[in-house]
Amino acid sequence: MLTVSGLVKRYDTRRADAFAVRAVSFDVAQGEFFTLLGPSGCGKTTTLRSVAGLETPDSGEIAIDGVSVFSSAKGTVVPVAKRDIAMVFQSYAIWPHMTVRENVAFPLEAMGVNGAEAKRRIESALSIVGLTAFADRPAPMLSGGQQQRVALARAIVKQAKVLLLDEPLSNLDAKLREQMRVELRDLQRRIGTTAIYVTHDQDEALSLSDRIAVMKDGAIVELDTPQALYLRPRTTFTARFVGQADLLPCTVVERGADRLALDTPLGPLHSTVFPPGLDGTLALLVRPEHIEFRDGEAAFGRNMLGGVVQRVLFSGRLVEYVVQVGAAALRVQATSRSLKAEGDRVTLHLPPERCVVVAGDADS
Template sequence: MADLLIEGLVKRFGDVRAVDNVSIHVADGEFVTLLGPSGCGKSTTLAAVAGLDRPDEGRIIVGGKTYFDGARGTYLPPEARGCGLVFQSYALWPHMTVFDNVVFPLTLRKVNAAERKRRVAEVLALVEMERFADRYPHMLSGGQQQRVALARTLVYQPAILLLDEPLSNLDAKLRDRARVWLAELRTRLGLTTIYVTHDQIEALSLSDRIVVMNGGRIAQLGTPQDIYERPADPFVADFIGTTNFLPAKVAEPGVGTALLELGNGQRIEVAAERAQTQGARVTIAFRPEQMRVATAGEVTNGEGSVVDARVLTRSYVGGRWQVGLDLGGGPLRLETETPPAGDAVRLWLPRHGGIVFRESGHVAA
C-alpha cells in the first residue's frame, strides 16, 4: 500500500482547463471519492494518476515514487506505475473465461504457474466468484462482471486502486447491493483507493473523505458529514443531497443570531456565528429533513420559526410524501409522512442547522 500526493495538477484541452490546480493528499489505506457533475474534471484527474492522460503541470507521487513531475519532465507510462484501474465498462475479454480474464495480468508479468493459480483462487474467493471461474462474461450478470473486473485488478497487487464509476452500469437495486459489498470489501482490503462517481449516495456511504469538484477545481474537500452538513458554497449544498434555498435579507443582525426577512415579508431567526450586516442580501439553505409542518398552536420561539407557505404539489414516494411549497418566491421541497390538507400550510424552520450564504456564494454563518 502507499499514499498518493497530487500537487498543482493542471490538464488543458485547448483553451479549457479540465483540471485547474488540483492538490490532494490521500493517506495510506484511505478511500477518497472524486465527486461532481459531468465535465468537472474528476475522470481526467483519475486518468492522470493512472497515466492515461499526461497533465501539463503539477506532480503526482505514489508511495514516494514520482509518476509525473511537470517541472522536471518526469512521466511514467501506465505499465510502470503499478496502479489498479477498474473501468466503468469492465472491459472483460468476451472470449476468455473468468479464470483466464483474471490470470491475464499475471501472465503478462511472467508470474510462475503455481503462483498464478494461487493468486487467482485468492482474489476470486475475495470477490465471491470462485464458483464461476469457468464461465464466460456473457454468462454473468452485470454485478458479477463488475466483481471479475475488480478481481483482475487486485490479482497483481497494485500500489493503489482507481475506480472509475464502476457501479454506474448496474440497475438501482443491484447498485445498492454492490455498494454494500464494495464497502465490506474496502474494509477488508485497506487499499489506498480513488473512486470517481457522480452518485452522491455512493460517495457518502463509501468514502473516508470526499473531493467535490466543479469546473476543474476543488469546491470542497472533507468527510462525508462535513460535506453534507457544512457545505462550503451553494454548489456543494445543491449537489450533495437535496437542498432548499431561500433568498432573504438581514433585517436585524445580532450576536450569535440574525433575523432574516424572506421575499414575502415573513421573518425567520437563524443561528449566525459571524457578524451580519443589516440589509445584506443572503441565501438560507435548509435540507428537507430539517423542516416540518408546524403543530397546531405552535409559534416562533428560540428553537425555530413558524411561517406560512403555499402548497404547490404533492407526490407519494412510498412511505412518505414529497410536498412542493412556495415561500416568498423560493420553491421548497418538504418530506412528510402525512401530506398537508388544503393549499396552505404552516411550516416550522429550525433556528440551528440552516446555512446562510452571502451573495458571493460563501458561507456567511
C-alpha cells in the same frame, strides 16, 4: 499515500481557456476511500486517468506512496504499467477472448507472478468477489453484475497501493447498484486498500466515501467528509449538487457569536451554521427533509412559519409537499406516517442548526 498537486491538463493547447483540469491538488491517506464527485465534464475522470497514467497532464506533480510518478518540473512520466495502481473501468473492460480466471490472472502474468503464489492470489480474489464458481466461464457469458465483479477481482489481485475506480457502478441497474455499493465499501475496508472513486452520483459518493472532492469546471470546489458536505456546504454549487436543496436569498440583520439573524423571503430566520467571512452575496440553504411539521402549534416564535399546503407528491415511503409561506414556496419532505392534504394550514419549524448560510447567489 497519494499526493496530487497543481495538476493542469488542457484539451486544446491552442485555446487559452480550454482546460480539462486546472490546478487540482489533494492528498489521500492510506486506506482512505476518496471520491471525486461532479457533473460530466468537470474533470474528475481526467484527474483519475492522470493518476493512472492513461493521460499525461500538462503540468503538476503526482506521487504514489512517496514515489513520484509524474512531475512536469523534473520531466518524469512513469508509464501506466510501472505505476503501483489497479483500475476498474466504467465499461468493465473484461477481455472477451478470455475466461474469468484468465482475466483475473492477467495482472499477475504481467508482473511475472506465477506458480502457487499466483494460484493462491487468483483464488482469493475470486472468492472475495464471490465468483469462484464461475472461474472457467468465458467472460462474455456473464451478467452485468458478474462482469463488474470480474473487473473488481482483476483489480484487487494486483494488490496495488491505490485502487482507481471510474464510475464502476453506472452501467448497473438501480437495485444491483445499491447492492454493489455495499459490497464495494465492505471489500475496500477488508483489504484495506486506498481507493480513488469517480462518480457523478451523489448518493454513491455520500454512502461510500471517507472524503469527497466536489469538482466543477476542472477545479475542486469543496473537499470534506460526506457529513460536512451535506450538512455544512460552503457554496451554492455543492449545496445543490449534493442532495436536494431549497436556496433562498438572505441578508444578515444581526450577527451574534454563534447565531445569525437573517432576513429572508420567508420572513426573519435564525441560523447557527455560517462561514466565518460573510462577504458578497449569501443564500440560505434549507433541505426539505430537515423541515418539521409542528401540528397544532401556533406559528409564533423563532424559526416557526405558517403556510398552506399547495401540492402533495406521495411516493410511498416519503411524501413531498410544497408549502406556500407568504410569497415563497418551500419544499418539505416527511414520512408517510401522517399525511396532509392540499389546502391544509400547517406550521413549520426550520431548526437553526439546519439553516445553512452559503456563499453565492440563490438563483444562479
